Amino acid sequence: MKPTAAQKETLTPREGTFLMMVAQLVVLTCIVLAATVGGLSWQWTLLLAIPPVIGGALLSRVWGKLPR
Structure with missing residues (x-):
């Protein structure tokens, strides 16, 4: 069974992550x-940077558990 055009354009979970x-x-x-x-000040910069850092850390944990 050949993959459809929509299936060919889909990202794998690894690529999406x-x-x-x-x-x-x-x-x-x-x-x-x-x-x-x-x-x-550096304190405000640090406060603003916390959410993306946490998000990146969580994504890297997911990345390690994805099949290759």
Whole structure:
């Protein structure tokens, strides 16, 4: 049975998780750059950066459990 066009275009769970991890890094970088340009203290920058860091850590745990 041949895969349909929709099945060929679907991401595997591993590819999707990798893209989410890259997105988390982009978000973290944007937060740090915006906080730096905006003149926020390092404490506020750290506070803003906590959610993407936690998200990235959780995604990396999922990444390790996915089949190759």
